[in-house]
Amino acid sequence: MNVKLSPSQWSVSEARSLIAQxxxxxxxxxxxxxxxxxxxxxxxxxxxxxxxxxxxxxxxQAAELGGVIRGVVSATPADPDGDPLDRLDQPVNSAVTLAEGRRLAAYLATADDWQGELGRALQGLYSYLDHLSGGPGTFVRLLTREEREQVAARAPKR
Structure with missing residues (x-):
């Protein structure tokens, strides 16, 4: 198991704690x-x-969770007015979309201080989410609340 959010030196728990501070x-x-x-x-x-x-x-377990995620995504009906599955410009929070977040992570990763480590931790999160979504660059949408509930109900037990 990879405990670091590579390319960051932080583990998930370290990153969450430090970022909160x-x-x-x-x-x-x-x-x-x-x-x-x-x-x-x-x-x-x-x-x-x-x-x-x-x-x-x-x-x-990561492969199993990824399979559940991809199964839920593939079960989402297509929208005749466009493709709702490509939500790359969907806001993740009030300031940053998924697409902007990748660029922001790359920008922050160039810093030498904690901001650089934050950027690398973000890159690690995107890499992990890509892995769960099917491979490099495949994390392009956030699941809806209902879809997240479906995944959570079938998530592998740890």
Missing amino acids: LRQLAEGDAYDGIELFAALCEYLDQLYGGTGFDELLPEP
Whole structure:
């Protein structure tokens, strides 16, 4: 099991704890990054079925959860007026969409201080969410509340 949010040096629990503390100091892009990180962790909390996102699932549990997620996504009917499955511009929180979040993570990762580690932790979250969604670059939408509940009900037990 990968305990680090690679390329970050932080584990999930370290990142969540440190980011909660850093929220008081952050401004601008760093604050948006913190809010995005918290929102994506909350999203994973929901997908994990209420057990809390405190670690990256090892294989085969990650593969099992990914299969559940992809099954729920494939069961979503297509919208004749457009493709609701591509929600890349869907807001994750009040300031950042999924697409903007990837760019923000890359930007923050270039910093030398805690902001760089935050950016790398965000990159690790996106990588993990991509893995659960089917591979690199496949995390392009947030599941609806109903879809998250379906995933949580069938999530592998830890």
